Amino acid sequence: MxxxxxxxxxxxxxxxxxxxxxxxxxxxxxxxxxxxxxxxxxxxxxxxxxxxxxxxxxxxxxxxxxxxxxxxxxxxxKGTAAAIKRALEPFGYEVKLIEWFQAVPNLIPGTFNLELDLIGKSLNQEVYNEINRLVSDAKAASRHLTNLTITTNPILTIRNILVHQTAFTFSSEPKA
Incomplete structure (x- = not known):
């Protein structure tokens, strides 16, 4: 011993x-x-x-x-567009970030739009809050999210058979 x-x-x-x-x-x-x-x-x-x-x-x-x-x-x-994408990708989301100068017509300088595809995952308040928290942590303090578009493709099954898949899109952009 x-x-x-x-x-x-x-x-x-x-x-x-x-x-x-x-x-x-x-x-x-x-x-x-x-x-x-x-x-x-x-x-x-x-x-x-x-x-x-x-x-x-x-x-x-x-x-x-x-x-x-x-x-x-x-x-x-941290503070770049790549940081926002990297923060969301480990959770299995497809991320498309459009900065103000890439949008047509151009957005207000210093802003960006974010398009997410949850790829079969469900959307609830907890997921929405998590997405906002991740974006806030990763973005530069001088950048502001103007529109968040989330697409979810829920997969419905009956007796282990895929029967229906429909995309639902939620957008935070204010209606004009």
């Missing part, structure tokens, strides 16, 4: 060491080389260490690992 006890340790000290030995058999992380090999209970600590801006314990492990892996790059490009 490996022990840090001195040779003149008492019998009581040796028994206490034997009983407490199991505490040192827990998985530890000394050096993280590959996020995919890290036990899932350590992911929140690594996310904090790598300055992940937002973390949700209800996410699947694969999404948590993806967010951690992309954290450094996300901080490097």
């Amino acid at each position: 490996n022990s840090l006890l001195p040779p003149n340790a008492s019998e009581l000290e040796r028994k206490i060491t034997q009983v407490g030995k199991a505490a040192f058999d827990l998985p530890t992380i000394r050096v993280v080389k590959d996020i995919d090999d890290v036990p899932s209970q350590f992911l929140p600590f690594i996310a904090w260490q790598r300055s992940v801006d937002y973390w949700d314990e209800s996410w699947q492990d694969s999404l948590k690992r993806n967010v951690i892996k992309n954290s450094r790059e996300q901080h490097r490009i």
Whole structure:
């Protein structure tokens, strides 16, 4: 048995060491080389260490690992159109960002439109709030979202057979 006890340790000290030995058999992380090999209970600590801006314990492990892996790059490009796209893509959304100078006719300088396709995922208030939060965190403070268009393609099944797929589009643009 490996022990840090001195040779003149008492019998009581040796028994206490034997009983407490199991505490040192827990998985530890000394050096993280590959996020995919890290036990899932350590992911929140690594996310904090790598300055992940937002973390949700209800996410699947694969999404948590993806967010951690992309954290450094996300901080490097924060405030750009690419940052907005990268913030939304891990959630499986198709993203099209149209900046003010790309729109026809041109929008107000410093604004942009965002078109999202949820690709079979449902749209509810929680998803909508999450999208707005991700966009707000990733965009430059001087940029403003003028129109958010979300397209969702719910897939309906009856007895495990695909029977209908219709696209629904929701737009935040005010009606004229």
